[in-house]
Amino acid sequence: GEDVEQSLFLSVREGDSSVINCTYTDSSSTYLYWYKQEPGAGLQLLTYIFSNMDMKQDQRLTVLLNKKDKHLSLRIADTQTGDSAIYFCAESGGNYGGSQGNLIFGKGTKLSVKP
Amino acid sequence: DSGVTQTPKHLITATGQRVTLRCSPRSGDLSVYWYQQSLDQGLQFLIHYYNGEERAKGNILERFSAQQFPDLHSELNLSSLELGDSALYFCASSQGVMNTEAFFGQGTRLTVV
Numbered sequence: 001g002e003d004v005e006q007s008l009f010l011s012v013r014e015g016d017s018s019v020i021n022c023t024y025t026d027s028s029s030t031y032l033y034w035y036k037q038e039p040g041a042g043l044q045l046l047t048y049i050f051s052n053m054d055m056k057q058d059q060r061l062t063v064l065l066n067k068k069d070k071h072l073s074l075r076i077a078d079t080q081t082g083d084s085a086i087y088f089c090a091e092s093g094g095n096y097g098g099s100q101g102n103l104i105f106g107k108g109t110k111l112s113v114k115p
Numbered sequence: 116d117s118g119v120t121q122t123p124k125h126l127i128t129a130t131g132q133r134v135t136l137r138c139s140p141r142s143g144d145l146s147v148y149w150y151q152q153s154l155d156q157g158l159q160f161l162i163h164y165y166n167g168e169e170r171a172k173g174n175i176l177e178r179f180s181a182q183q184f185p186d187l188h189s190e191l192n193l194s195s196l197e198l199g200d201s202a203l204y205f206c207a208s209s210q211g212v213m214n215t216e217a218f219f220g221q222g223t224r225l226t227v228v
Contacts, residue, residue: 035219042117042205043158043219088158102171103150105158 006089006106013114018076020109022089025070032065033103034074035088043088046074076111084113118142119220121206127226133194136223140187140208146170147189148209148217149181153202164189165212196227 003025012018024032033048049056049063049072056063062075076083086108118141128134140147149161151174160173164183175181178196183189193200203224209217 042119042221043207044117045216045218048216090158102160102163102173103158104160107157 004089004091004104004106006087006109008107009110009112011112011114012079014079014081016079018074018079018083018111018113020074020076020087020089020111022072022074022106023070024072024089024091024104026091026104027067027070031092032063032072033088033090033092034061034063034072035090035105037086037088037108039085046087079111079113081113081115084111086110117218117220119206119208119218121204121220121223123223124221125224125226127228128196130196130198130227132196132227133192134196134225136191136193136204136206136225138189138191138206138208138220140189140206141218144208144210144218145187146209146212146217147183147187148207149175149189149191150205150207150219151202152205152222153199156202158205161191170212193225198227201225201227 005023031048034046035043036046037043047058060077064073088108089106090103120139122137145166148163152158161175162181163171167183178194181191203222205222207217207219
């Protein structure tokens with residue numbers, strides 16, 4: 001079945017780059033997403049990538065997609081203490097196209113940024 | 116602020132009871148999605164409504180039901196509650212059916228005692 005895997009924890013120093021990795025199983029996923037969840041808050045969509053792209057850059061965020069290996073990564077440049085949060089990888093489910101109607105989420109990676 | 120409003124923020128109830136969670140989507144959004152976030156299951160898609168009609172169903176128990184009203188707000192009804200139903204319930208909304216972006220509310224934290 002569909003599954004999304006992420007490592008649970010990542011710790012970096014302020015100013016360093018963070019790389020959060022994710023693997024997924026559904027090769028028919030049209031879009032892949034990264035969400036951020038801060039303590040006590042809802043999910044914030046950070047960025048997404050269409051499955052026919054290899055890379056997408058948005059300010060400090062870079063998403064890399066290796067479709068052959070079904071591997072997605074999120075790189076945060078110049079990581080700040082305010083980036084401390086849980087980051088979720090998600091793939092669009094099989095119901096229809098790129099709709100977010102059925103997102104399959106990973107368990108989330110807790111990023112801790114040390115000053 | 117995502118523009119999606121969920122009420123109540125917190126809910127504590129006893130096993131066997133029934134509760135209703137409410138979601139007001141962003142202005143202009145026709146789609147509403149419900150998700151459950153628990154420690155053991157993670158984030159799971161429950162159900163999707165578009166303009167009042169059910170469009171997709173995920174891992175939603177038979178004890179749970181939802182609807183979307185003509186004014187586009189949505190309610191998630193949870194009945195015969197069990198301890199394992201304790202979780203954070205999120206609502207998200209998007210403009211149409213096949214959108215790449217959905218916006219999440221702050222969630223309702225349900226505790227069943």
